[in-house]
Amino acid sequence: MDRVLLLVDDEENVTASLARLLRRDGYQILTATSGKVALGILEQHRVGVVITDQRMPEMTGIELLTQVRDHHPDTIRMVLSGYADLDSVKAAVNQGSVYKYLTKPWDDEVLRSNVTEAFLHYELAQERERLSREIQAANQTLMRINQEMAALVKEKDQRIEQIVHFDTITNLPNRFLFCDRLKQALAQAERNGKLVVVMLLDLDRFKNINESLGHPVGDKLLGAVAERLVSCIRTGDTVARTGGDDFSFALIGFGHYHEAGEKAQEFLELLSAPFLIEGHEIFITSSIGVSVSPMDGKDTTTLIKNAETAMYHAKEQGRSNFQFYTEQMNASSLQRLLLEGVLRRALERNEFLLYYQPQISLESGKIIGMEALLRWQHPEKGLMAPAQFIPILEETGLIVPVGEWVLRAAATQIKQWQAMEFPRLRVAVNLSALQFRQPGLSQIIATILDEVGLNYASGCLEVELTESLIMKDVEGTIATLKSLHEMGVQISIDDFGTGYSSLSYLKRFPIDTLKIDQSFVRDLSTSPDDASIVTAIIALGHSLKLKVIAEGVETKEQLAFLQASKCDDVQGYLFSKPLPAAEITRLLQEGKLLYIKEA
Incomplete structure (x- = not known):
């Protein structure tokens, strides 16, 4: 200057x-x-x-x-x-x-x-x-920054408070806040001598909705459920989302047990009306477990645990009902826990085995394949049916390693049958949702088949997927199915007609077979609606150039209807129950299961 x-x-x-x-x-x-x-x-x-x-x-x-x-x-x-x-x-x-x-x-x-x-x-x-001007400007800037920081801290504190204490999907209190409010309710009840009722409400088969319609629809459904439940509670009561599809209640002011039962029934009826979510009319049911203080516990942990036990009992009783907690329920819960512990060691102890149920062509009358069905040889209880342990495998994630064992065992059996001059016999294996969503599923299957030495390009292996499973992440499903199909693995849609598939999507899936669910086959001779559904599925499958197989065929009347409707293949107790591989092999060698007329 x-x-x-x-x-x-x-x-x-x-x-x-x-x-x-x-x-x-x-x-x-x-x-x-x-x-x-x-x-x-x-x-x-x-x-x-x-x-x-x-x-x-x-x-x-x-x-x-x-x-x-x-x-x-x-x-x-x-x-x-x-x-x-x-x-x-x-x-x-x-x-x-x-x-x-x-x-x-x-x-x-x-x-x-x-x-x-x-x-x-x-x-x-x-x-x-x-410098004085700069200091003054800096002070003003610092003051502004401090004010902005204070506002941000306040906003962040509010957000943290929301995150810590409230569920982000439903805006209901979460488990942490629920336990705190339940504790307060128990302290208040101790002073006024009233009952505190704890309920755990679980949406039945909510997983199917997520798998078929997608998680965004599932989340909106949870929000709609929350709105209905909030509208049905009184001031002072609390409803919280405490799990994936679990809602917990802390209800105060009841004088008698029957009042709690009436309230539980009110919740069941409230959720029975359909929900309209993104153009889908969705029907849901729920199961409720109820525990009451002081009779079923005087602290939050005990009451919540007992309500959960009662809720599982409600599911075991057929769902869409409520159950009060009783002491006898604990014994059942303990048995399930013990069963889970033994099940975790079953794979390494080689306690699993496969049974096979024949699938018969209605055109030739010959066996064209088998469905591989998992069984568990419990060390104390003997042979256990899938319904007793498959749900536990899925809940614990054990279904993934066990599913790989099933694929390996089935491939080994196919290899043995091929060596016995049954080269065209196809074996179907069910895949769970967890298995199907594994990254690199086709490579996993290819590695297993290569280890066994099975030429899977011949179409001797078929995987069965449920209709609801394939409708989740449609684009990802198509990519995985194409990869499997290119390997030569056959693809079947199991339980068809019970899910939410769209014809526009179904045309895009590289599938080979539709499998009619046995719930439609069961009443074919007495239910015109079921007969119409079966006829429609067969026509749909053939229009898409797919084979159609009906499961659960148990009577000659059902067989006659399916033959008249030009169904391709059938399986069921009319021909054979699931049998161990050795027995199936013996019957195949003796020629006793080759023709329908011999069934």
Whole structure:
């Protein structure tokens, strides 16, 4: 920045002499012959230092500097005068607030030194002012940031409070807050002698909705369920979402057990009306477990555990009902827990085995395949049916390693049958949802078949998938099915007609067979509706160039209907129950299961 110096003296030779002297120090020199001219220059230029004579016409140096002080307070003010009496100096200091009072004649070096010092003083004051402005601006910025941070912290605290205590999908209290409110309700009930009722409500088969319609629809359904439940509770009661499809209630003010039962029934009926979610009319049922304090427990942990036990009992009783907790339920829960422990060791102890149920072609009457069905040889209870342990395998995730064992065992059996001159026999294996969603499923299956040495390109292996399973993540399902199909693995849709599949999607799936669910076959001869459904499924399958197989065929009347409707294949107890591989092999070798007429 240029150092601008203003010299004011009514004698031009003085200003010229001063200018010559001080210009060597690099200053930008401005001159004026009067105070009035000097003030005009100051209005047009940013002057760092002004040096003025004291005695001048029209306006004295002190009068000039007084105006400079008032209008240009940053400018450093100096007097260079031939009058050095004390009164003149005092007047200059008091009125003009001068930085230095110098006398004529001057000493060149002393004058230069004083001017340099004056500019340093000016620049230091300017820097101080600049820093002061920056500090003030920084303080204002800091204050604004502090205010914004305080608002963000407050908002974050509120969000944390929401996350910690409330469910993000339904906005209901979560398990943590529910337990806290239940604890308060128990303390209040102890004072007023009233009952506290704890209920655990679980939506029946909610997993099927997620798998068939997708999680976004499932989440919206949970929100709609929450709205209905909230509308049905009283002030002071709490309903919370405490699990995937679990809702817990802490209800106060009841005087008798029957009131709790009436409330549970009210919840069941409330949820029985259909829900309309994204164009889908969805029907759901629920199972409720009820525990009552103080009879079933006096603390939150015991009451919640007992309500959960009662809820599982309600599911075992056929779902869509409520059950009060009883002591006898604990024995059943303990047995299930023990069964899970033994089941976890069953694979390494080689306790699983496969049974096979024949599938017969209605055109040739010959066995064209088998369905592989898992059984468990319990070390104490003997042979156990799938319904007793498959749900536990799925809940614990054990279905994945056990499912791989099933694939390996079935492939090994196919290999053995092929060596016995049954090369065209096809074996179907059921895949669970957990298995199917594994990354690289086709590679896993290929590795297993390669280890066994089975030529899977011949179509000897078939995988069965439920209708609801394939409708979850349709694009991902198509990619996986294509990969399996390209390997030569046959694909069958099991339980067809019980899910939510769309014809537009069904056309895109690379599948080979539709399997009619036995619930439609069971009443074929007595239910016109079931007969119409079966006929429609067969027609649909054939229009898509798919084979159709009916399961659960147990009577000749059912067989006659399926033959008349041109169903391709059948399986069921009319021909054979599931049998161990050795027995199936013996019957195949003896030719006893080759024709329908021999069934």
